Amino acid sequence: MPDTSYLSAVRESYDTVAADYAASVxxxxxxxxxxxAMLAAFAELVRDSGRGPVADVGCGPGKVTAHLAGLGLSAFGVDVSPKMIELARKAHPDLRFTVGSMTALELGDHELGGILAYYSTHHTPPELLRVVFAEFHRTLAPGGYLMLVCRVGKGEHLSRTLAYGDHPAPFESYRLPADRISELLEQTGLVVTARLLQGPAEGTVGSFMVRRPE
Structure with a gap:
């Protein structure tokens, strides 16, 4: 069994800053x-595939989940932080939000038409990313889509303070090279169909459009 003890620190950190995080994002x-445009393209691909609902994993306060629903998707959110889920439910009572981990989604095989991982995998230790991507592969229907968005780098391990409002919280973060992320996705049986790199001041952002083969 993989060691997922890091999730406790992630949960505690985001529970601590949930309200200030939701206000600032x-x-x-x-x-x-x-x-x-990337989110719109993802929504169009999933809609056209007609293969099932979309899970927004690491949904936080649910703003992107609601955006996906507004684009015509049957979307729901999953997050490891109970406080984030509480805020998401209050802000979007018409949508479904559940507490859970992307390392072990409480979903059946091939249940999803799409998965969005929007800035939500960077706390995962690199050696466990394959576990997460394998879980995405398991829950995606054949022909389903994954959109992964994360900051990429040269393999940096960042240890710093996640400071929102008056309640800073410690966390670990990782920025892997885009090629390494693509390699890990492909190793789990997923296919990267498009990749976009953007370079804002805070660091390069990688957007990966990924499909599970039929």
Whole structure:
């Protein structure tokens, strides 16, 4: 069994800063045009495939989940932080949000038409990313889509303070090279169909459009 003890620290960190995090994170409508276009393309691909609902894993306060629903998807959110889920349910009572981990989703095989992992995998130790991607492969229907968005780098391990409001919380974060992320995805049987790298001041962002073969 993989060691997922890191999840306790992630849960505690985001429970601590949940309210301030939710207040500070931009809604998708305020994102840059390229980021909005990528989300729209993902939604179109999933809609056209007709293969099932979409899980927004690491959904936080549910802003992106609600955006996906507004794009015509049957979307629900999953997050390891109970406080984040509580905020998401209050803000979007018409949508479903559950506490859970992307390392072991409480979903059946081939249940999903799509998965969105939007800045939600960077706390996962690199040696466990294959576990997460294998879980995405298991729960995606053949022909289903994954959109993965994360900061990429040269293999950095960052240990710093996640400071939102008056309650800083410790966390670990990782920035792997884009090629390594693509390799790990392919090793679990997923196919990277498109990859976009953007370079804001905070570091390069990688957007990966991925499909489970039929």
């Amino acid at each position: 931009k809604p998708p409508a305020e994102l840059d045009p390229v980021s909005r």
